[in-house]
Structures are given as structure tokens and as C-alpha cells.
Amino acid sequence: MSPMHATPWAPEWLLWGWFGLTLLSVAYVAWDLFTSTPEMKVMKWGWVLVTLYTGPVGLLVYWFSCREPAPGTHEQFVAPLWKQAVGSTIHCAAGDATGIIVAAAITGYFGLSMGTDIWVEYAAGFVFGLFIFQALFMKDMMNMSYGQALRSSFLPEWMSMNAMMAGMLPTMVILMTRDMRAMEATSPWFWAAMSAATLVGVVVAYPINWWLVKHKLKHGMGTERALGKGGSPTAAEHGHAGMMMNGMPPATPAMGISAHAGHAMLSMRPTGDDHVPAGRKALVTLLSLLLLAASYYVAARFGDLSMRPGPPMHMPEMAMPGMTH
Template identity: 80%
Template sequence: MPEPLFPEYLLWIWFALTALSVAYVAWDLFTSTPEMKVMKWGWVLVTLYTGPVGLLVYWFSCREPSPGTHEQFIAPLWKQAVGSTIHCAAGDATGIIVAAAITGYFGLSMGVDIWLEYAAGFAFGLFIFQALFMKDMMGLSYGEAVRESFLPEWMSMNAMMAGMLPTMVILMTRDMRAMEANSPWFWASMSAATLVGVVVSYPVNYWLVKNKLKHGMGTERALGHGGSPLPEAAASAHAGHTMAGMAGMSHGQSASPSATGHNMAAMPGMDMSGGAQVSGLRKAVVTLLTLLMLAAGYWLAARYGDLTMRPGVPMEAMPGMDMPGHRM
């Protein structure tokens, strides 16, 4: 058996802290913080994957510090970009983790696994967390939402996988128990991979939100449960604290100037009307950069990990694994 990176009891302490973190984030979101419903579930999922780190990020970027202040608290661009990154991680990382848990039972090599996980993460992020859950807020049909979300989601996914891929492969090469979903080391590896993926993808999401190609952090007092716009009459009840007047808004339009309280422009990440102004060249350059990030992640995985390893196959049976000094 390989020597673990750290004692197993530390792993279970981490899982216990993760459970407490998820419980607190879920309780606070569903009782106190008026975040959009899709983002509430996104925060719960990401905290499940990142434990106390996710709780800290939530505390400083999303948790409403006092009643009626959520809109102002989440308005800074860096917090808007955090919201976009969390939304990305909730969809993409979930798809990757579910795919990794399933493909492990088929004994595929890691070199094949990682691209199936990439496809699953992209599909889950695009078709579920982006297009399905956000189409009402975007004022689009499902098909239109898929088309509008494709490029930003692809950029985000490339960056997320650029961080997750080498982390997963290197940790699983170090301890092959991490390739099997019934092992706690699998979940520890996925937790570490998600943390790295969030860090690596944040700059890309910051650029996307700044250039109004993705939404940022939101609030249900302005956008309604699940992201659907609230009627102006209902929003006016939150005068001074809301971004009202969004009824009938279509994609690319801003709220009425007469709307009560804050409008969409008051929260840079929620006004996506300027996305069309980003030139095709700039989009192409950033897309290329994310592909280079993904290529760098693959190189790290191949250089410091083993892409030929398979679940259930002893490492000494693999090419190059019978070298002197290799610890088993």
C-alpha cells in the first residue's frame, strides 16, 4: 500500500468540518441571505467540495451582514466574480466528480477518464447550471440561453479543468485508492482538485463578469426565486435596498430609470448588456488563453502523474512502476 500524504484521521477531521460548513452555509442561505435560488444550491455544492475554505469565501463575499444590505455588500466587482466562479464550479465540478465516480467502475485509463470528465463537466455546467437555471433571468428561451452561454461557459470550463486535471492525476498517481469513489481518498482528492480549480478559474470569471459576458452575484429581492424577474410593484416594497423595475426586461436591456432602489447597473455583474461590445478578437484571445491553460494543466498531469494508470491495477504492474525505490 502507498504511504498516504497525511494521516487518515486528518481526512476525517476535514470531512467533519466540511459537514459543519455545509450545514451552516445552507442554514444561512435558506433563512437569512437573499441569494438567488440557483446560487444557494451552488454555494451548498461548492462548500460540500471545498469545506471550511468554501465557508470562508461565502462569509466574506456573499453572506448578508445585516438585514437589507445584501445588494450593497455583493456589489464590488471582485465579489461579483466570486459569484460567477462559484456558479461555474457548482456546475462544472459536479459534472467532473460524478463522471469520475462512474468511470472508475469501468477500469478506464486516466488518460481517457479525464476527457470524459471534461465533457461531463462542460455539459452539466452549460445545459443545466447555465442555460436551464439562468434562462429566465437572461430573458431567453432555453435554446437561446445555450447559445449565449456556450462561449463564456467554455472559457470557464477550460480554466476550471486546468486546475482540477493535474491535481486529480497527481494525487491519484500518489495513491491509487483515490481513483475509486468508495474510498475517502477519492473525495479528498476531488476536494483538493475543486479548490485548485476555483483558484485557477477565478481570473477568467473576473474578466467575463467585468466585460458582461457572465452574470455575477445576485439577490432574489431583485431577480426573484430561481432568477425570474420580480414585478415592479413587488420590488417597490424593498425601496432603498433593491434593484427593482425589472419586469418585462429582455436580454440586452437595462432596468427602467424610474425603477425604485438599485437598478441592474448598480451591480456590475448582473448587467450583461455590454457583452455584445466585446470584440470577437478579444474573445478569441481569451479563449485561446484558456486553452493554453488547459494544455498546461495536461502537461503538468503527464509530467508529474501517470495517465496510463487504471483503477484496480497494481502500480507495479504498470510500465515504469517497478523502478527501484518506488514505495508501495
């Protein structure tokens, strides 16, 4: 086993300051979502989880992309494609990053090498993202059975997971190589490393989620008034404005909700992938795999994939004069 390193990449007081700001950020996002912003339930929990992993950065992204600025304006506020893509990325990160972090905590406990650890994390992230955050929570939105939702979600989730892991993998490995205390979930360095890795993962995963939302292979952000609490379309989808509010006539611009915004949000719902050429989907899937391969190369080049959790060593042990073995 190679010597272990303990070279802090930030003062410990800074870590605890970040954790404190993270708790405040999570508290605000949760309070706002469950009292004011009419986002769909699955996305509410997604935002809470991602803010837990990304702290004040998650709060800022939420503020500018999802928080309802005034009553009755959420549909119009989240309608732009870039915000829809943010919602898709947050949904991806909530499932994938949670699986990766849970797996990293378990593999660290069992002392697995980083070279094994990363693939266990990849599998856990994909399984958690696909079977829970995609298929289980989103089957109502796609008007499918759970099995149909799994089949429909598999390829988009795989593309998105590859991009998410491409950002998280080298970040985790490089930070843990510098300070291997970050391999153990009982250390604050572990949670700091996971926070940094999730932030990088979200940035890397955003472009592919933008493409997936643009081509209606994944959903973006939504509003309960238009899509229901679980994402299932309300009867208003068949109305001329595409939405109704609590059984009232279709919303009008005077109510703060434009018909255009309602149609825009409903059009972001996944509609299947028949309209996307198979060759284009294959190309994007290949690009996501190449991105993942490149991230593995960076991790192997600048990190140590053979390292295992254990007591840190700053330098190899040296024999003292007069000592016998």
C-alpha cells in the same frame, strides 16, 4: 499495466477530520442561505454544492463575499466586482465540478485509464455546467428561451470550464498517481483528491470569471429582492433605484440598500456579447485553451496517465529463490 502506488499524502484521521468540518460547513451555509441570505435560488444550490466540495474554505469565502451581514444589506454587500466574480466562479464550479466528480466516480468503477478518464470528465463537466447550471437555470435571468440561453452561454461556459479543468486536472492526476486508491469513489482518498482539485480549480478559474463578469458575459451574485428568486428581473428594474421590495416604493439608503448598489447588481446581469470585440473574445478563449494544455503537460510530466484503478502495489513482485514458473 504499470505498478500501482499507495503513498498516502495525508494521515487518514486528517481526512476524516476534514470531512467532519465539511459537513458542518455545508450545514451552516445551507441554513444561512435558506433562512437569512436572499441570494437567488440557483446560487443558493451552487454555494451548497461548492461548500460540499471545498469544506471550511468554501464557508470562509461565503462568509466574506455573500452572507448578508445585516437585514436589507445584501445588495450593497455583494455589489463589488470581486464579489460578483466570486459568484460567477461558484456558479461555474457548482456545475463543472459536479460533472467532473460524477464522471470520475463512474470511470473509476469501469476501470478506465486516467488518460481516457480525464477527457470523459471534461466532457461531463462541460455538459453539466452548460445544459443545467448555465442554460437551464439561467434562462429566466437572460430573458431567453432555453435554446437561446444555450447559445448565449456556450462561449463563456467553455472559457470558464477550460480554466476550471486546468486547475482540477493536474491536481487529480498527481494525487492519484501517488495513491491510486483515490481513483475509486469508495475510498476516502477519492473524495479528498476531489476536494483538493476543486479548490485549485476555483482559484485558477477566478481570473477568467472576473473578466467575464466585468464584460457582462456572465452573471455574478444577485439578490432576490432585485432579481427575483429565479433571477428574473422584478418590475423595479425600471424604477429610479432599480429595485423594489415586495411591491413597496423603491428602496432608499435609509432602508440599508443604496440605489447605487441596486444599479450595480442589475448592471451585472448578462447583456449579451455584442459589445465585446470578437478578437478579444477569441484571444481569451485561446488563453483558456493554452492554460488547459499547460495543465495537461503538468499532469503528464508529474503524473501517470496510463494508470487504472486496482489493488495497490508498493513495489514490483520479486521471484523468490527456488520458485519455478
